[in-house]
Amino acid sequence: MSQTKAKFTVIKEHICQMIETGQWQQNAKVPSENELAEQFTVSRMTARRALQELTEQGLLVRSQGAGTFVATFKSQSSLLEIRNIADEIHERGHQHQAEQLTLKPVPVTDEIAILLGVENSDSVFYSEVLHFENNEPIQLEQRFVNSQLVPNYLQQNFAQITPHEYLSNEAPLTEATHEIEAVLAKHHICQLLAIDDSTPCLQVKRRTWSSQGVVSLAILTAPGNKYRLGSHLVLN
Amino acid sequence: MSQTKAKFTVIKEHICQMIETGQWQQNAKVPSENELAEQFTVSRMTARRALQELTEQGLLVRSQGAGTFVATFKSQSSLLEIRNIADEIHERGHQHQAEQLTLKPVPVTDEIAILLGVENSDSVFYSEVLHFENNEPIQLEQRFVNSQLVPNYLQQNFAQITPHEYLSNEAPLTEATHEIEAVLAKHHICQLLAIDDSTPCLQVKRRTWSSQGVVSLAILTAPGNKYRLGSHLVLN
């Protein structure tokens, strides 16, 4: 069993693939334990294990009596606090407005090219989102996307897709690192954020791995805006 | 089964208690699945589940053929990146020096009192650690400890215990939030860090829950020092 893959792993990979290729959309019902057991010719407990581990990873959501479903953006709270906070702001009385620019190819610095794992810099897409709260600009997001790793349908339609939509369609993320630094922002960014050039800002470099795309984004927040991160919540 | 606790939960709680009270030290061997099954009069699979979930939470480490062991500080990488980074610095050629002050009771602000869950502010212990790298001060840690929630042996000997030792003896943490803010540090802190008063700094407020003690600490880092956070690593 060391050479050949474990059975529950095969099921997990199948489910991951269905989600990542978009064949199973958000909130879609996943086959029940018994159905999966029959489909893969395994016992219910083996199928159950696959579902359970993917649930722990945040890809699925289970409800006793109801069934198993593909997790929503919202459901993946433990791993993606940042995205959730952005969403919170978005939902809090619609006080948030974003100047949504379409993704467009740009040249990037060597560092970002390495982070994205690209050689040729013109295969990188870029977008900016300016977040408002109480009509005050509080956050500027700069997103760099390795176009080769973006799902095909997004590549084809990238011009019509807003960054927020892109993030929503992004493959479920199971890993991410955040590199946070205190900096003085460049002049034109300070102007966007309507702050003095000497105001200390947070710069967050976020790096994610997923089987579909590697996304790196930088966020600059105005002072007073706290950046909250929750580690994995585990209850007994 | 909704009213009464599930059997595997009882076993988990027992193991947690043994670890938190120090009866099972780091790297100590935990009873095997069969032993636990016999001890709690459950099946091996039930005992196994308890061990497995605690392993996922980072409290235990399992090795096929060898057994199950209490996790080391080092092993809990996924949840405690900050502590690990501090440790990294500590180990990297011993370039790190800390001015270790003993824990001492101090009055605190209302905010910290609330965070620590105390009414009377003089039950809060305080310590400062200044971190060096290449003989340059890079980080000042301010730690606030709710003395009531600190293990007894620490309370009795707090005067002899360095903050680093305290953290090492701290109960395994399963939850933590980090509130990060870009600020201008106060003058006396800037002097400690040997930076200009106008230099943007990171202020990290860390809040942890454990059954033993609640520790809240603020870290101010000098610019250029990045604050790295890794989310829970989940592999298929």
Added chain:
DNA sequence: TACTCAAGCTTGTATATACAACTATTGACA
């Protein structure tokens, strides 16, 4: 029509069993 409730499906817990894979120790042999 609107409401109730029971049946059926789904997930949650628990057990008993079997074998595979790996480790560490023990003991026989050179």
Added chain:
DNA sequence: TGTCAATAGTTGTATATACAAGCTTGAGTA
């Protein structure tokens, strides 16, 4: 004494089974 192989013990995977607990649906009733 040193080496190696057998052995016992441990975790990992997988199955079959049973019942508990919660949701959904639809038939039947008021």
